[in-house]
Amino acid sequence: MTHSARRRPSGRPASSNLRGWRRPTLVGATGVIAVALVAGWPGRAADPSALQFAAGVAGFAATAMWIRSSRRSDQVEALGPWLLMAAVVGATQFTGAAASPYAALYLVVVLYAAAFMPTGRFLLIAAGATGARVTMSIGAADISVSSEAGMSVVLWISASVFVHALVRRLDNAAQTDGLTGLWNHAAFWRRLQAEHARARRNGTAYSVLMLDVDHFKALNDKYGHQTGDAVLRRMADILGGRVRGSDVLARYGGEEFAVLLPDTPQEPAADVAEKLRRLLAVGGISVSIGVADNGDDAATADDVVAAADRALYDAKLAGRARVGAARPQPTRPAALRPA
Structure with missing residues (x-):
């Protein structure tokens, strides 16, 4: 087989050399979302029941990130972004849907996936976030809200794709021997x-x-x-x-x-x-x-x-x-x- 050993195996995370940052970054993202949900978006009122639901999911995600079992750490890290997205979906659903101030928090979840997840999982999370955001904007009475939602989806998907490509390139450079092109x-x-x-x-x-x-x-x-x-x-x-x-x-x-x-x-x-x-x-x-x-x-x-x-x-x-x-x-x- 030609040069198969010199390429990145498709089943491995593209950002494996950043692996040590995945858990603390996910915990930090959880904290940002939890604080935003509990404190309320500046100048906007929020439904307390929605905040309790979202904060509970975010708190569960934060706790899960600290599980130390070596056999479960990969599964926990893979599940974390989905839990965070569930928190954002719950918050936006109960606080104005497409017009919710919490819709911007989708960006935190998608950027985390772009930076730390393999391409397949990143695309799944991006597709899930896009689907949730678009679905909520479809029924909006104000056309400007739907337009704003569509523009925001385009912008944060573009940014996340750029981040994902950049991280992959940096990761490949960090793992490759410059002379031979093999793993280092x-x-x-x-x-x-x-x-x-x-x-x-x-x-x-x-x-x-x-x-x-x-x-x-x-x-x-x-x-x-x-x-x-x-x-x-x-x-x-x-x-x-x-x-x-x-x-x-x-x-x-x-x-x-x-x-x-x-x-x-x-x-x-x-x-x-x-x-x-x-x-x-x-x-x-x-x-x-x-x-x-x-x-x-x-x-x-x-x-x-x-x-x-x-x-x-x-x-x-x-x-x-x-x-x-x-x-x-x-x-x-x-x-x-x-x-």
């Missing part, structure tokens, strides 16, 4: 930690391959860094054309690459590593590869990477241009690994 070190670790959590829940295996170009320093010293960069780009192209779409291929650092193989124990992963090594050798690139899996139930993601790194060290010591499989042994400092 930080993005690899996010995917690895997510896969480790999934494997632990489901009782499945995954493996990590650590690949290092043999004698890369000597290559740079003899032919220059431009040649070294060309070798790394060529290596990325070869690997990107051979790994599965579900695998994660990254430039780990310097001349070192990493591959995450979901649902793959160590033995078949070693066979994959050997095929990749031979393929790179045909392309004129000699590499050593270390392989490790999460076979130890007590192992962390860091332990798996450390084991693969030790296996890579052993492959270097054994003569390079080979695959090394992890085995229990004392950790050796990465700085001592042969070039």
Whole structure:
């Protein structure tokens, strides 16, 4: 498959590197909506029963955001914008519908979805907000109210689409290695930690391959860094054309690459590593590869990477241009690994 590993997987959030901001931002948005609903829009009267309903929903959303269960956090964060929108719908419905001062709060919900949700969920939330806003304006007696509602929908949908596109572009830049176009070190670790959590829940295996170009320093010293960069780009192209779409291929650092193989124990992963090594050798690139899996139930993601790194060290010591499989042994400092 061509370059599938070098693109963003369609099922992952576009703003995953902003993930740490999602919960506090959603709590903050909830607070803004709750304060506006309880205090009342400046200069406008509101129905107390509507405020109680809306504040109750907003309060529930705020409480839900603080659930710490790792198995439920994704579902809670996905549900949060819908709860906020329910609060706004309830408030607008009971305080003038299309003419309600609270209709402007739809913008808070849609902008949050634009910034922090994957494209599919963002479009669903935007469509829901648009449908609610338009439905309320249809029955308005004053044509100016309907016109104002239509214009506001166009404006905040346009703004949210712009924000969503901007966040995606910034996120891609933050996760991509500039030289090879692959995932970078930080993005690899996010995917690895997510896969480790999934494997632990489901009782499945995954493996990590650590690949290092043999004698890369000597290559740079003899032919220059431009040649070294060309070798790394060529290596990325070869690997990107051979790994599965579900695998994660990254430039780990310097001349070192990493591959995450979901649902793959160590033995078949070693066979994959050997095929990749031979393929790179045909392309004129000699590499050593270390392989490790999460076979130890007590192992962390860091332990798996450390084991693969030790296996890579052993492959270097054994003569390079080979695959090394992890085995229990004392950790050796990465700085001592042969070039």
